[in-house]
Amino acid sequence: MSTELNVLTPEETAPCCGPSCCDDTAAEAGAPAVEASTEASLTGAEIKATVREKYAQIAVGATSSCCDSSTCCTDDISMIGDAYDTVEGYVAEADLGLGCGLPTEYANLQPGQTVLDLGAGAGLDAFVARRIVGETGRVIGLDMTQEMVDNARANAQTLGYDNVDFYLGDIEAMPFDDDTVDVVISNCVLNLVPDKKAAFAEMYRVLKPGGHFCVSDVVYQGEMPEAVKRSAELYVGCVAGAMEREAYLGALQEAGFMDVEVVKGRVIDVPDEVLNQILGPAERAALRESGSAVLSVTVYGVK
Numbered sequence: 001m002s003t004e005l006n007v008l009t010p011e012e013t014a015p016c017c018g019p020s021c022c023d024d025t026a027a028e029a030g031a032p033a034v035e036a037s038t039e040a041s042l043t044g045a046e047i048k049a050t051v052r053e054k055y056a057q058i059a060v061g062a063t064s065s066c067c068d069s070s071t072c073c074t075d076d077i078s079m080i081g082d083a084y085d086t087v088e089g090y091v092a093e094a095d096l097g098l099g100c101g102l103p104t105e106y107a108n109l110q111p112g113q114t115v116l117d118l119g120a121g122a123g124l125d126a127f128v129a130r131r132i133v134g135e136t137g138r139v140i141g142l143d144m145t146q147e148m149v150d151n152a153r154a155n156a157q158t159l160g161y162d163n164v165d166f167y168l169g170d171i172e173a174m175p176f177d178d179d180t181v182d183v184v185i186s187n188c189v190l191n192l193v194p195d196k197k198a199a200f201a202e203m204y205r206v207l208k209p210g211g212h213f214c215v216s217d218v219v220y221q222g223e224m225p226e227a228v229k230r231s232a233e234l235y236v237g238c239v240a241g242a243m244e245r246e247a248y249l250g251a252l253q254e255a256g257f258m259d260v261e262v263v264k265g266r267v268i269d270v271p272d273e274v275l276n277q278i279l280g281p282a283e284r285a286a287l288r289e290s291g292s293a294v295l296s297v298t299v300y301g302v303k
Contacts, residue, residue, distance in 0.1 A: 101216025
């Protein structure tokens with residue numbers, strides 16, 4: 001089975017390494033690569049620039065490091081643990097520790113399907129999906145960071161996969177035709193997208209009638225402090241970009257999806273050392289006592 005996609009050519013992204021990435025001053029001070037904004041909400045463009053820069057650093061650090069372990073590549077919140085340890089198709093070189101779930105476990109993938117992985121990174125979930133869809137299927141990865149796309153392509157070439165392709169582009173404006181994929185998957189990426197409604201609409205557009213999505217993502221329940229919501233550093237740590245749980249599910253339904261349900265969920269503990277960046281002691285205590293929580297959820301829905 002081969003499904004032809006019309007792939008547009010997106011703009012190239014700039015490499016990360018430079019004075020603002022991981023210079024000696026930042027290393028000595030332990031400063032983050034991007035300062036948290038505490039004065040005003042980040043714009044969509046600022047969010048995307050922050051996310052792109054951070055993930056470009058991570059991608060480069062996976063091969064020829066621009067950030068060593070003492071500086072800016074270790075401040076993310078680890079949310080997945082050892083979930084991939086026993087998964088068939090796991091490729092260690094593609095695992096950058098950036099996921100918050102295991103969407104392929106619940107995606108009901110079948111041999112011969114065309115699968116689209118949004119925010120594919122170095123290709124981890126795409127390669128797991130490829131094991132399931134087999135040689136008669138096809139897996140497409142989309143990522144907005146050139147360094148990630150380069151890593152994923154190199155990994156695919158090493159593995160000898162000629163039916164796994166990776167493209168540069170934005171989730172809010174995917175470079176693919178309507179009704180061309182059977183399944184959309186994603187792992188801890190959609191919460192980083194500023195315009196989630198546009199992203200959900202694009203998911204709906206590219207799926208074939210009767211196709212479905214299965215995404216792992218971060219949401220929250222209760223009240224989340226505004227300082228957390230607008231923090232650049234927590235945005236790239238997958239917390240500040242989260243939507244309220246019911247609003248997230250409602251937005252998917254508004255995009256046209258049916259049978260939207262959370263098939264797996266768990267609470268993510270945000271450590272004090274992360275919250276310390278933006279909240280004072282009283283605010284942290286109030287947050288802990290409020291019952292508000294950050295959640296990792298895996299969500300399924302049908303077009």
